[in-house]
Amino acid sequence: MKIILATGNKGKIDEFKKLLPNEEVFTFKEIIGDYEVEEDKDSFKGNAVKKAQEIYEKIGSKDAIVISDDSGITVPALNNEPGIYSARYAGTNATDKENNSKLISKLKEKNLKETEAYYTACIAIVYKGYTYTVHGWMYGKVIDKEIGENGFGYDPMFIPNGFDKTLGNLPYEVKKEFSHRSKALKLAKKVLDIIL
Ligand SMILES: O=c1[nH]c(=O)c2ncn([C@@H]3O[C@H](COP(=O)(O)OP(=O)(O)OP(=O)(O)O)[C@@H](O)[C@H]3O)c2[nH]1
Numbered sequence: 001m002k003i004i005l006a007t008g009n010k011g012k013i014d015e016f017k018k019l020l021p022n023e024e025v026f027t028f029k030e031i032i033g034d035y036e037v038e039e040d041k042d043s044f045k046g047n048a049v050k051k052a053q054e055i056y057e058k059i060g061s062k063d064a065i066v067i068s069d070d071s072g073i074t075v076p077a078l079n080n081e082p083g084i085y086s087a088r089y090a091g092t093n094a095t096d097k098e099n100n101s102k103l104i105s106k107l108k109e110k111n112l113k114e115t116e117a118y119y120t121a122c123i124a125i126v127y128k129g130y131t132y133t134v135h136g137w138m139y140g141k142v143i144d145k146e147i148g149e150n151g152f153g154y155d156p157m158f159i160p161n162g163f164d165k166t167l168g169n170l171p172y173e174v175k176k177e178f179s180h181r182s183k184a185l186k187l188a189k190k191v192l193d194i195i196l
């Protein structure tokens, strides 16, 4: 099966390729080149749908299977920040490092060395003009420092429930078992089994 990923995030692309080892996976950039979808919706689902639909229209082939991912980390003790703004927490085009530094300073402002947090991923599939969405979540806590180099984004600050290390210090094989993206993709595969 040929799947086109409607994402420009290298960390997500690496994970999708590992999670879909038996499929032909392309990025939208390999097909249509540089293109930016404005993420102006107020939910993960809204933005995931917008990304997948806009890229599907741009590609212009009805039979294309386009998959997008809108995701982020939510910290209830920080009024649910950064949530859907995770990629631009420290400003438009912010790097992972800058976003992590902002989250660390917000935690320190509240004297929170660690606090409950969760990741959400919404995956949207567009095929033959129809759109399908699924979600996945991963629960744990964030700490006020970065530990380890594995994963991407906020992973060095996130300790999943049941572990005593950050995802930055755990191998991808562990994250793969229960991550928000893995769970959503498991459901997405079921949707594909039904619609294809
Ligand atoms: O440590 C992390 N481990 C993860 O597993 C994970 N999943 C998402 N995120 C963060 O959430 C934002 C996504 O924003 P997002 O969905 O808009 O993606 P993006 O803008 O980077 O690319 P695109 O898919 O929109 O092209 C980004 O800041 C990511 O760092 C993660 N961080």
Ligand SMILES: [Mg+2]
Pocket: 039, 087
């Ligand atoms: Mg984005």
